[in-house]
Amino acid sequence: MQSSTLPTSLLKALRHVMRPLVRLMLRKGVTYLVFADLLKEVFVDVADREFRLDDKAPTDSRISLLTGVHRKDVRRLRNTSDPASSTLPENITFGAQLVNAWTCAPFCNDAGQPLPLPRLASVGGERSFDALVAKVSTDIRARVVLDEWLRLGVVRLDEQECVHLEAQAFVPQKGFDEKAAYLGHNLHDHACAAVHNLSSEGPAFFERSVHYDALTPMSVEALREAVASEGMQALLSFNRLAAELEFRDLPSLEQRQRITVGLYFYTEASDPDLPTAPKP
Incomplete structure (x- = not known):
């Protein structure tokens, strides 16, 4: 399938999403070739696990057709991913x-x-x-x-x-490996919620944000402090509720599910070409 037939809005969104990840990779010496091979593995694994017909494992040819990955690479990469790598240490x-x-x-x-x-x-x-x-x-x-x-x-x-x-959640202030594990876990689950909502399959997950583009540094700091204080209180409240519910669910024989509830804050200089008129 040619890129010209794909949704322009999706390609634009994917390009935007990839920018901070590419920035991180360049800082840590992960080149395009390394990432491209990693991406091939992910394409093959997702196609193999999640795009089956009648719950039958797809052939190498079908995976190649779905992903655009050459069949010899499909054969090499198939079944090499480690499911445990997606779990937190x-x-x-x-x-x-x-x-x-x-x-x-x-x-x-x-x-x-x-x-x-x-x-x-x-x-x-x-x-x-x-x-x-x-x-x-x-x-x-x-x-x-x-x-x-x-x-x-x-x-x-x-x-x-x-x-x-020091932090009211287990978020290491040091230790690159531990912070990288949280990067994978949190971004993965946030992306899963957003992708699910874009697919319009089943009830939407809660995924909302507030964004302004004409605040002074002093106002940004006031908001940063408010999010750190009030946002943490909200997360602690959700944490207590989840712990109570999990304890109540212990005798149940129902299938278990995991959840992630997140909150984040980000700021950077506004685009000088954007309008700076205050929002109503």
Whole structure:
């Protein structure tokens, strides 16, 4: 199929979406040739898994026809992808469980805000970092978790040996591999929601944004602070509700589903060619 027969609006959107990803790749030395081979693998894998007829595995020829990837490359790349590569690393999922526990009694205040926790159970008892880790797993020593979280910038240790959660969600401030895992997870799920809504198949997922283009830097900072504060409160509220529902669902034999709820903020200089009149 020639590009001239494809929706111009879709190609324009894809070009725009790819710009920040290409920027990241260039910064990290991922060349076009490396990415092109990676993209071939993704095309082949998606065609193989999601474009089957009567639930039958497609032939190499059909995948080649669907994707435009040469049949010899289809044969080489087929069944080489690792499904586990799309899941978050174990240390991140374990960390998310700990953060969730930290926003529940007895490790939080009445508003659900994580409290500073004495590092040792001998000092803080059931409201200590030792107790928090033990609540989630008895197989991992609290000191090991603390050292790793200090490395990632997730927590800080004060002079009284109390552990403070630096971010109210498990978002590493350091550690490229951990942040890259979140990049893949969050962008993937956001893109899935947007693609689903564009396909008009079934009820739409909630996916909304607010955008302005004529704000001063001072106003942008005011909004940044509001999103960081009020947005985090909303996410903590959703987190508590999800935890309650998951606990309630434990006895159920129904098929399980995963969810992602996200919130983001971004700013950059406005296009000088755009109108700057205030919005009504």
